[in-house]
Amino acid sequence: MNLVTIAFKSIQQRLLSSSLTALSVALGVMLMVAVLIINSVVSGLFSQPSFGYHLIVGPKGSDLSLALSAIYRLDRPGEPLPYLFYKELKHHELVKKAVPIAIGDVTEQGSFPIVGTIPEFFDLDYAYEKPFQVRGQFLQKPFDAVIGSRVEAENGWDIGAEFRMIHGSADSGHTHDEKFKVVGVLKATGTPNDRTVFISLAGFWGVSGHEKPLSEALDRIEKFGYPVSDALKQKAATPHKHDDHGHDHDHEELLDEQKEVSAIFVLTTGTAQSIALAGQINEGVKAQAVNPVFPMRRLMTVIVGNIRLALLVLTSLIIVVSAVSIFVSIYNSMSDRRREIGIMRALGARRSTVFSIILAESALLCLGGGIIGLLLGHSLVFIASPIIEARTGILVNPLSFEPLELVIFPVLLLVGSLIGFLPGLAAYRTDVAAALSE
Amino acid sequence: MSLVIDNLKKSYREPGGGRIPILNVSRFELKSAEQVVLIGTSGGGKTTLLNVIAGITAPDSGSVVIDNIEVTRLNEPSRDRFRAQKIGFVFQTFNLLPAFSALENVLLGMCFSGKGTHRDRAVDLLNRVGLGHRMNHRPTQLSVGEQQRVSVARALANRPSLLLADEPTASVDTANQETILQLIREVCLEHHVSLLLVTHSPEVASQFTRVEKLSDFNRPAAT
Numbered sequence: 220m221n222l223v224t225i226a227f228k229s230i231q232q233r234l235l236s237s238s239l240t241a242l243s244v245a246l247g248v249m250l251m252v253a254v255l256i257i258n259s260v261v262s263g264l265f266s267q268p269s270f271g272y273h274l275i276v277g278p279k280g281s282d283l284s285l286a287l288s289a290i291y292r293l294d295r296p297g298e299p300l301p302y303l304f305y306k307e308l309k310h311h312e313l314v315k316k317a318v319p320i321a322i323g324d325v326t327e328q329g330s331f332p333i334v335g336t337i338p339e340f341f342d343l344d345y346a347y348e349k350p351f352q353v354r355g356q357f358l359q360k361p362f363d364a365v366i367g368s369r370v371e372a373e374n375g376w377d378i379g380a381e382f383r384m385i386h387g388s389a390d391s392g393h394t395h396d397e398k399f400k401v402v403g404v405l406k407a408t409g410t411p412n413d414r415t416v417f418i419s420l421a422g423f424w425g426v427s428g429h430e431k432p433l434s435e436a437l438d439r440i441e442k443f444g445y446p447v448s449d450a451l452k453q454k455a456a457t458p459h460k461h462d463d464h465g466h467d468h469d470h471e472e473l474l475d476e477q478k479e480v481s482a483i484f485v486l487t488t489g490t491a492q493s494i495a496l497a498g499q500i501n502e503g504v505k506a507q508a509v510n511p512v513f514p515m516r517r518l519m520t521v522i523v524g525n526i527r528l529a530l531l532v533l534t535s536l537i538i539v540v541s542a543v544s545i546f547v548s549i550y551n552s553m554s555d556r557r558r559e560i561g562i563m564r565a566l567g568a569r570r571s572t573v574f575s576i577i578l579a580e581s582a583l584l585c586l587g588g589g590i591i592g593l594l595l596g597h598s599l600v601f602i603a604s605p606i607i608e609a610r611t612g613i614l615v616n617p618l619s620f621e622p623l624e625l626v627i628f629p630v631l632l633l634v635g636s637l638i639g640f641l642p643g644l645a646a647y648r649t650d651v652a653a654a655l656s657e
Numbered sequence: 658m659s660l661v662i663d664n665l666k667k668s669y670r671e672p673g674g675g676r677i678p679i680l681n682v683s684r685f686e687l688k689s690a691e692q693v694v695l696i697g698t699s700g701g702g703k704t705t706l707l708n709v710i711a712g713i714t715a716p717d718s719g720s721v722v723i724d725n726i727e728v729t730r731l732n733e734p735s736r737d738r739f740r741a742q743k744i745g746f747v748f749q750t751f752n753l754l755p756a757f758s759a760l761e762n763v764l765l766g767m768c769f770s771g772k773g774t775h776r777d778r779a780v781d782l783l784n785r786v787g788l789g790h791r792m793n794h795r796p797t798q799l800s801v802g803e804q805q806r807v808s809v810a811r812a813l814a815n816r817p818s819l820l821l822a823d824e825p826t827a828s829v830d831t832a833n834q835e836t837i838l839q840l841i842r843e844v845c846l847e848h849h850v851s852l853l854l855v856t857h858s859p860e861v862a863s864q865f866t867r868v869e870k871l872s873d874f875n876r877p878a879a880t
Contacts, residue, residue: 220764232756562752567741567769651713
């Protein structure tokens with residue numbers, strides 16, 4: 220038997236009030252752990268130090284919106300760029316590789332975002348020196364599809380599975396007739412690619428309704444400064460069309476002028492060249508070029524960082540309130556425990572010993588609450604992770620451990636010692652003879 | 658073990674500012690393994706005397722010497738350690754900790770002596786007082802007689818030289834009084850422990866060879 224055992228027995232004696240006070244600490248720690256884990260995952264995801272490409276080129280507008288839509292598929296894409304712009308960029312002297320993507324549709328089942336792209340997309344690493352790995356094959360035919368690991372898991376799709384896609388968001392209600400066939404399943408990457416369905420860009424354009432009407436397309440490319448032949452203008456003036464799906468389209472092979480891309484991932488010939496290329500593009504009025512690291516870092520610093528700080532302050536306050544409740548509970552119990560303390564002193568316990576017992580008791584309550592809170596925090600993340608993933612596409616591993624969690628325990632020990640100090644002092648000062656005669 | 662008290666005085670502060678004298682003992686001795694009953698009226702200073710001997714309460718003046726160690730000159734931590742190692746206490750109201758089982762209460766008695774806790778000895782002591790079958794029961798699950806037996810076992814846990822018993826039979830029924838008293842006397846003889854037992858009961862006192870009336874050597878009014 221030692222002081223900790225005696226303190227533990229004392230806690231047992233007041234099980235209900237002790238449990239409630241420990242629970243209040245546990246709830247504070249639970250929230251703090253959940254905030255730390257989710258923040259860590261979000262930070263890790265959005266603070267990716269490098270990508271397999273240098274720039275994202277997209278329509279003029281918010282650079283953050285472009286990064287969120289192109290990389291994370293969390294925002295709606297802006298006005299698409301003409302395919303001709305991609306072709307021009309591809310041949311730029313500073314460009315080593317350019318990969319266009321078209322986004323905006325989702326799968327009928329599961330509402331997973333669909334990205335139309337070219338096979339070279341998978342030649343770019345999804346993160347620094349992390350190439351894509353696939354079971355099956357990458358995109359080859361127009362209506363081939365490669366799915367992410369979460370799509371496979373949640374939709375139960377495997378190679379050979381067929382699916383259709385919904386135009387725009389899931390609530391648009393318009394399902395395209397064309398069916399795509401899964402030919403490959405990506406190995407998990409821990410990125411939004413896991414919950415993405417990749418289809419061939421040709422297939423994306425081949426879906427009815429995805430082509431831009433020729434007259435509109437010609438107007439747009441003229442604004443981009445590309446020449447339009449008279450023949451095309453004539454063709455645009457007399458289209459062969461009929462109404463089928465509530466919108467106009469024709470059955471002829473799509474002209475490059477009608478093709479559009481949402482964004483272009485660009486690998487330049489070097490880092491310095493990426494800065495030069497971005498400068499050139501951003502000076503113009505057609506598009507913007509963004510190194511995704513910068514807007515994401517800004518997002519983390521300005522928004523996510525402050526939200527994290529606010530949540531940590533809030534959860535810290537919860538723990539402080541819990542600590543105060545432990546203090547009140549122990550302090551109030553001191554008058555009932557004077558006799559116990561007197562007995563222990565009569566048996567030879569020193570003043571410092573009974574002081575230590577009270578300190579150990581408050582520390583045990585804080586630490587016990589902390590351990591329960593740690594388990595509850597991870598359980599909360601376990602429960603919340605599928606919801607977070609469904610809503611944002613961010614994968615949160617409930618078992619991931621944030622090093623800051625380790626700091627919680629010495630802090631709780633310190634808090635426990637602080638709140639046990641005054642009740643401990645009351646125990647220290649107990650008059651033994653008086654306490655025994657009560 | 659020998660106990661020698663010399664010129665011991667103790668008074669308490671009155672709410673009005675004066676002092677009420679409680680003890681004024683010119684001389685009292687207890688020899689090794691001797692069993693003495695101290696008889697006195699309620700409020701006569703019996704408990705205060707035991708507290709002073711045990712070092713729980715400091716006297717105003719005088720000395721208490723146990724085994725050639727002047728307890729009254731020790732500082733408080735040393736008195737605490739001395740009490741834990743050399744003195745066993747049996748209280749009128751048992752003073753068992755309710756959250757602890759009988760066995761744990763005995764182990765608690767060992768906890769503060771600095772000699773460590775010895776479960777085997779605690780079990781032996783509980784067997785000796787006839788509670789081997791109830792050692793995992795809490796005080797509330799024991800009869801008052803059983804609680805006092807646990808208290809006796811606890812008092813002997815650290816192999817004390819002196820056992821101080823403060824009205825040990827006052828809270829138990831008549832049937833148990835004899836048993837408790839017999840037990841205390843027997844275990845003290847077995848373990849060569851000196852016994853100073855205070856009581857106000859002439860029936861209890863009649864069982865001892867040496868009976869001292871507190872009023873015979875304690876004259877607080879003479880302070």
